[in-house]
Amino acid sequence: MSAQRPKPSKIVATARQNFNKGVTKSLSRRINLLKGFLKFLKENEEAIIAAMFQDMRKHRQEARCEIHTALNHVKYLIDNLPKWVVCVKRSKRWVDVLDGLYVYPDPYGVVLVMSTWNVPLLTLLPAAGAIAAGNCVVIKPSHNSHNFGHLLDTTLRKYLDPECFPVFWRNADETKELLEEKFDYIYYTGSANFGKTVHLAANKYLTPTTLEMGGKNPVYIDPSADLELAATRIMWGKCFNSGQTCIAPDYVLCTKSLQKNFIKHAKAALSRFYKNDPNSCPIVTHYHFKRVTGLLHGLTVAAGGRTDPLLKCIEPTIVVDVPSNHPILQEEIFGPILPIITIKNYEKAVEFINGGEKPLALYVFTENTTVKDYFIENVSCGGVTVNDTLMHLVVEELPFGGVGMSGMGRYKGRDSFDTFSHKKSVLVKNSWRIIEQFNELRYPPYSELKTNIAAFLLQYRRGPTWIWIFYVLVVLMGICVGCLVYSIL
Numbered sequence: 001m002s003a004q005r006p007k008p009s010k011i012v013a014t015a016r017q018n019f020n021k022g023v024t025k026s027l028s029r030r031i032n033l034l035k036g037f038l039k040f041l042k043e044n045e046e047a048i049i050a051a052m053f054q055d056m057r058k059h060r061q062e063a064r065c066e067i068h069t070a071l072n073h074v075k076y077l078i079d080n081l082p083k084w085v086v087c088v089k090r091s092k093r094w095v096d097v098l099d100g101l102y103v104y105p106d107p108y109g110v111v112l113v114m115s116t117w118n119v120p121l122l123t124l125l126p127a128a129g130a131i132a133a134g135n136c137v138v139i140k141p142s143h144n145s146h147n148f149g150h151l152l153d154t155t156l157r158k159y160l161d162p163e164c165f166p167v168f169w170r171n172a173d174e175t176k177e178l179l180e181e182k183f184d185y186i187y188y189t190g191s192a193n194f195g196k197t198v199h200l201a202a203n204k205y206l207t208p209t210t211l212e213m214g215g216k217n218p219v220y221i222d223p224s225a226d227l228e229l230a231a232t233r234i235m236w237g238k239c240f241n242s243g244q245t246c247i248a249p250d251y252v253l254c255t256k257s258l259q260k261n262f263i264k265h266a267k268a269a270l271s272r273f274y275k276n277d278p279n280s281c282p283i284v285t286h287y288h289f290k291r292v293t294g295l296l297h298g299l300t301v302a303a304g305g306r307t308d309p310l311l312k313c314i315e316p317t318i319v320v321d322v323p324s325n326h327p328i329l330q331e332e333i334f335g336p337i338l339p340i341i342t343i344k345n346y347e348k349a350v351e352f353i354n355g356g357e358k359p360l361a362l363y364v365f366t367e368n369t370t371v372k373d374y375f376i377e378n379v380s381c382g383g384v385t386v387n388d389t390l391m392h393l394v395v396e397e398l399p400f401g402g403v404g405m406s407g408m409g410r411y412k413g414r415d416s417f418d419t420f421s422h423k424k425s426v427l428v429k430n431s432w433r434i435i436e437q438f439n440e441l442r443y444p445p446y447s448e449l450k451t452n453i454a455a456f457l458l459q460y461r462r463g464p465t466w467i468w469i470f471y472v473l474v475v476l477m478g479i480c481v482g483c484l485v486y487s488i489l
Helices: 008-020 027-043 047-055 060-085 122-132 146-158 172-181 192-203 227-243 258-273 286-294 345-355 369-378 413-419 433-442 449-459 466-488
Strands: 100-107 110-113 136-140 183-187 209-212 219-220 250-253 300-301 316-318 335-343 361-365 381-387 422-427
Touching: 008 110, 008 136, 008 172, 027 047, 027 060, 027 146, 047 060, 047 146, 047 219, 047 258, 060 122, 060 413, 110 172, 122 183, 136 172, 136 413, 146 449, 172 192, 183 192, 192 209, 219 227, 219 345, 227 250, 227 258, 227 335, 227 361, 250 258, 250 345, 258 300, 258 345, 286 413, 286 449, 345 369, 369 381, 413 422, 433 449
Parallel strands: 110 136, 110 183, 183 209, 219 250, 219 361, 250 335, 316 335, 361 381
Antiparallel strands: 100 422, 300 316
């Protein structure tokens, strides 16, 4: 059956033909497409929840959270798109006062959006942004999300034109074949290792790329923080989706004196969440289960620690006294294990964080404004949440993306539209013959005099503003009134 499916070259060529015909460009068409995407989410909510459970045993409430975050994002795009698609006038210099200066948001063309297995629906949100921007989109679900990929492949075509928005659901080898095609933009969510492969493939055609790749997201707990609240929110963020999220808290930094109380409150929070069930956090595959449990070797377990290889479950676990060279501090954990690293103060915490790769997310728990500002100003990262975890992802007005090894580019809300739109500059010159006399300065034969005059005229000067135009009009009116009074007298 798979042999009957079109090759990547055919899929991309068909999408490009439709884009060149302008099928996806009009505002009304874009809004209708987004409404179709919205309808897909609403009418297939139970099927999406079932697919996520079958793929990774994602809890129903967490799956619904993902769906409703997606719904809000698409609604936000629909509501705001009419004011985003208009061209923007730019301020003029005096020399441009008779011309038109505009910037048009122009769709790139055919966009490839590659999603990951851990939050398959949220990583399709860039596809909605690409649609809003007027592009055709090739949607590539993770080959590890078998049931979710099958659902998209068979169902999304009922809501979105499959010639403009095809779903390419294949194995890893065919994914590499897809990357050999020429796209106008590529958006990828996943591991840094494969992100490098995507970026290398994009370089072949100088294709602009957004990469969202995660990393080691630190949590700093300040002595001024509400420790019980901090422990509850940190453990929720750590265990959401069994810790298999790119913005999950990866490790905690706090003083030695805070560590004991934090562990006490964290245990209480976990007991409240899961009733001490050792199988509360399922891991997606045996490979990932083996990798995550392997990170526990040689560590002191302060809470949790039980595992079940048969069910691929890991109890939420806190580890302490972690050696600086231990693998758990070198690689992204992507599971429900939380190391605690003790430091002297917040300045040392920032120093520790900056000693590694730039994180996708930084979490700071503090009531001290000086501490909060110090982290924001001195840590380069994708985003910061103060006194909570994960929640910056669901705010439409805030862009989401990484920096350095945690990624490049951003999306969400207006930033989704901007990411998939080329800002096309347009200059509309007047064609008055009288103005052409000034243009003689730029035409041959050249001379030193012409050059000097042209340089003077083209020198940057702030253009006229409405207040100056108002002043000029007032002066002219005053002159006219004065002349009229003088003629009467």
